[in-house]
């Protein structure tokens with residue numbers, strides 16, 4: 326009989342304070358309602374779903390749902406969401422936790438049944454605009470063939486799967502990212518910078534294999550398991566690339582770094598960057614430490 330550790334049992338084995346455990350479990354529980362909305366809210370605004378209900382875009386629905394849950398919990402002082410123009414404050418909060426959220430990263434892929442996810446960063450000092458290295462915890466829910474939760478509270482990276490009883494059970498503990506040979510690059514090839522093209526040429530010469538889905542959180546999960554480097558680079562007309570520092574790079578970079586990997590903009594650790602604005606974008610190279618260091622060397626030349 327394999328004794329599967331539940332999320333609650335794992336959290337009780339950590340040094341986490343009670344309110345943080347409650348917050349993590351509360352967010353993890355939202356996988357079910359969000360997944361259920363995939364049918365009822367497909368992804369276009371002002372259309373009708375199969376039940377004749379007016380649909381709102383799935384990412385907006387997920388955003389509203391998560392913010393409502395966080396507000397009612399009184400466990401969160403403020404939240405910043407990729408779907409919100411400004412920080413949302415919750416004056417009745419009883420804690421100093423703040424949350425960054427990408428409610429449904431890759432949401433356009435729901436209609437082609439590919440994996441999408443919810444990306445969460447948790448700080449415990451009442452602030453939002455700060456470096457990713459200050460995170461107290463980071464997690465993502467990945468809605469694929471399984472619903473999984475990848476979590477770090479700075480005591481390693483652990484992966485849980487939602488079972489038929491809607492309970493998260495530990496599937497993999499102390500995940501370490503290998504020096505694998507997958508690679509991905511966003512942006513149109515014709516718009517790549519010369520330096521990025523040099524990086525991609527190097528990876529291809531070294532026999533790296535292309536794996537790119539259009540969902541950052543799903544791709545990062547694959548790189549966490551198999552190793553390599555996912556990139557969404559600076560590109561023509563977009564020196565800061567496409568992906569967001571607060572909502573995508575920091576939480577996923579924090580998890581990958583805790584698993585022994587690295588996240589860089591080509592020159593420095595992204596987790597040390599002070600956000601200039603809520604939708605601060607950064608060029609991203611995330612994955613195995615060895616190849617990311619090699620890429621940083623190439624940027625130095």
Ligand code: P6P
Pocket residue numbers: 430431432511512539540541542557567568
């Ligand atoms: P492109 C999804 O819209 C997203 O923000 C990330 O999840 C994903 O990696 C990227 O954008 C995909 O961008 O330009 O390939 O559509």
